[in-house]
Amino acid sequence: MIIYLGLLFGCLGVYWTYVKLSSYNNKLIPKIPKKFNLNNFRVCFKELSKWLIYAGEYSNDVGCVSKFNYGPVVVYVVSNPEDASTVLTRCTSKSFVYDLIKPYVGSQLIASDYPVWKRNRRLLDLAFKQNILNGYVAMFNKRADALVIDMSKEINKEVDFTHLFSRYLLGTACYTTLGVNVNDQEVSIDSYLKSVDKLIKIMLNRFVQPWLLLDFVFKFSELKKEQDVALEIVQNFSEEVIRKKKMQFALNSDNPGDVDEDNAESLLDILIKNRNEDEISDRNMREIVDNVILAAYDSNVYMMLYILVCIGSYPEVQKKVYDEVISVTGQTDRDITHEDLPKLVYLEAVVKEAIRLYPAGPIVGRVTTFDTQLKEYVLPAGCQVIVHLGAINRNKEHWGQDADDFRPERWFDSLPKHPAAFSSFSPGRRSCIGKSYSIMLLKTMAVKIIKKFNISSDDKKLDFEFGLFLKPIAGHHIKLELR
Numbered sequence: 377m378i379i380y381l382g383l384l385f386g387c388l389g390v391y392w393t394y395v396k397l398s399s400y401n402n403k404l405i406p407k408i409p410k411k412f413n414l415n416n417f418r419v420c421f422k423e424l425s426k427w428l429i430y431a432g433e434y435s436n437d438v439g440c441v442s443k444f445n446y447g448p449v450v451v452y453v454v455s456n457p458e459d460a461s462t463v464l465t466r467c468t469s470k471s472f473v474y475d476l477i478k479p480y481v482g483s484q485l486i487a488s489d490y491p492v493w494k495r496n497r498r499l500l501d502l503a504f505k506q507n508i509l510n511g512y513v514a515m516f517n518k519r520a521d522a523l524v525i526d527m528s529k530e531i532n533k534e535v536d537f538t539h540l541f542s543r544y545l546l547g548t549a550c551y552t553t554l555g556v557n558v559n560d561q562e563v564s565i566d567s568y569l570k571s572v573d574k575l576i577k578i579m580l581n582r583f584v585q586p587w588l589l590l591d592f593v594f595k596f597s598e599l600k601k602e603q604d605v606a607l608e609i610v611q612n613f614s615e616e617v618i619r620k621k622k623m624q625f626a627l628n629s630d631n632p633g634d635v636d637e638d639n640a641e642s643l644l645d646i647l648i649k650n651r652n653e654d655e656i657s658d659r660n661m662r663e664i665v666d667n668v669i670l671a672a673y674d675s676n677v678y679m680m681l682y683i684l685v686c687i688g689s690y691p692e693v694q695k696k697v698y699d700e701v702i703s704v705t706g707q708t709d710r711d712i713t714h715e716d717l718p719k720l721v722y723l724e725a726v727v728k729e730a731i732r733l734y735p736a737g738p739i740v741g742r743v744t745t746f747d748t749q750l751k752e753y754v755l756p757a758g759c760q761v762i763v764h765l766g767a768i769n770r771n772k773e774h775w776g777q778d779a780d781d782f783r784p785e786r787w788f789d790s791l792p793k794h795p796a797a798f799s800s801f802s803p804g805r806r807s808c809i810g811k812s813y814s815i816m817l818l819k820t821m822a823v824k825i826i827k828k829f830n831i832s833s834d835d836k837k838l839d840f841e842f843g844l845f846l847k848p849i850a851g852h853h854i855k856l857e858l859r
């Protein structure tokens with residue numbers, strides 16, 4: 377008995393010393409100086425993006441781990457690939473900020489608990505296999521051709537293409553990943569896009585006015601009423617998508633020979649087929665669809681804009697891309713095949729370089745489930761951590777002194793050794809499932825655009841807003857001329 381008690385007290389003593397040491401250690405973690413007033417919600421979008429960029433730079437300057445206070449909560453910021461991998465592999469719970477987007481995305485995927493995520497991710501993995509993605513390239517071509525016709529109406533002047541790209545890429549995401557045409561929906565694409573915008577603004581307003589994080593306060597606010605209206609529109613849109621797919625599905629099961637080849641295994645087919653076995657209710661299915669639509673179209677809209685800004689700012693890069701595109705696809709308007717895509721190596725370097733410098737989702741948040749040993753510090757269990765993907769992508773120790781420059785050639789030099797040094801799609805377990813999809817889509821669209829237009833822009837004028845994604849304000853200053 378005495379031995380057991382001795383052992384117990386010994387262990388408690390070791391644990392106490394360890395906790396003391398680790399919290400002492402954490403006192404040494406540099407605190408990000410207060411520089412921006414995030415409480416003024418009228419300016420929060422722009423201020424938040426400035427703050428995010430500043431926090432990443434600060435973190436890199438002080439050794440890649442820093443912290444700040446959000447009210448009484450200490451939030452740690454990590455910006456080196458080693459610690460990011462540790463956090464994102466070991467900690468599978470999302471941080472409290474994800475609760476804010478739950479009204480919109482629900483609890484089935486991006487903001488879900490780990491066991492629910494694991495079940496649903498298995499189904500998503502089936503829908504994002506390479507052979508399925510290859511089948512999407514024909515649709516990417518069709519959509520890009522139509523987009524280019526609309527872009528031709530906007531030549532010889534600076535244009536913000538955000539809205540046009542959103543309409544096309546939302547349609548593309550639904551047609552491919554969900555296998556449904558949304559152009560004739562009762563809830564129009566435009567009202568869907570407006571409502572998503574509204575929901576993101578409401579979420580940010582709650583973030584910068586923390587008393588609105590309390591549900592019983594928020595419940596009585598004007599914002600809650602606005603949220604209900606926007607949510608109804610967004611949810612009606614995805615419910616209509618599911619209804620259409622179920623009808624197609626019923627028709628095809630009546631006539632098994634009559635399968636729509638283009639969409640034989642879209643994510644929605646897989647969800648509908650597995651709903652009984654995996655106990656996926658209609659509501660769960662709608663939430664998964666909401667997640668996929670959001671993740672698929674918005675990120676790519678901003679990435680397409682950044683790619684055009686980068687190509688348009690560097691004439692020598694533009695010429696190289698054009699020459700490569702012509703040598704692989706010829707002068708005609710023929711469709712790009714999935715076999716063409718790997719041959720466009722310079723274009724791929726340009727796309728990846730833009731995604732490295734301007735990742736659409738520049739941060740992810742986790743809670744430490746256990747005491748987590750980083751390279752130099754221990755984060756005790758229960759800590760809120762932001763992994764700053766944008767800052768990791770510009771970490772000079774890994775990318776060199778020119779990490780802030782747009783230089784596609786670096787993808788042919790010796791790349792950083794650490795696999796998480798290019799973090800835009802998030803390392804670790806809950807990483808982006810759409811990485812290959814995005815690169816294939818962005819390359820196909822870029823080919824069609826570059827064959828038709830000379831692009832000019834100026835990346836030095838880039839200015840950002842942060843909603844759920846880091847987006848360029850006003851497009852940003854892209855000008856097209858017909859070739």
Ligand code: HEM
Nearest residue numbers: 485486671672675679736737740800801802808809810814
């Ligand atoms: C270049 C464009 C994209 C970027 C930079 C990007 C980035 C990311 C990041 C950083 C995450 C992790 C989010 C987190 O942990 O909170 C994520 C998750 C996700 N992304 Fe993407 N994404 C892109 C495009 C896409 C596309 C096109 C799709 C779908 C077709 C997609 C589907 C998803 C899904 C479903 C998740 C949640 C995964 C999960 O929780 O298992 N993404 N994305």
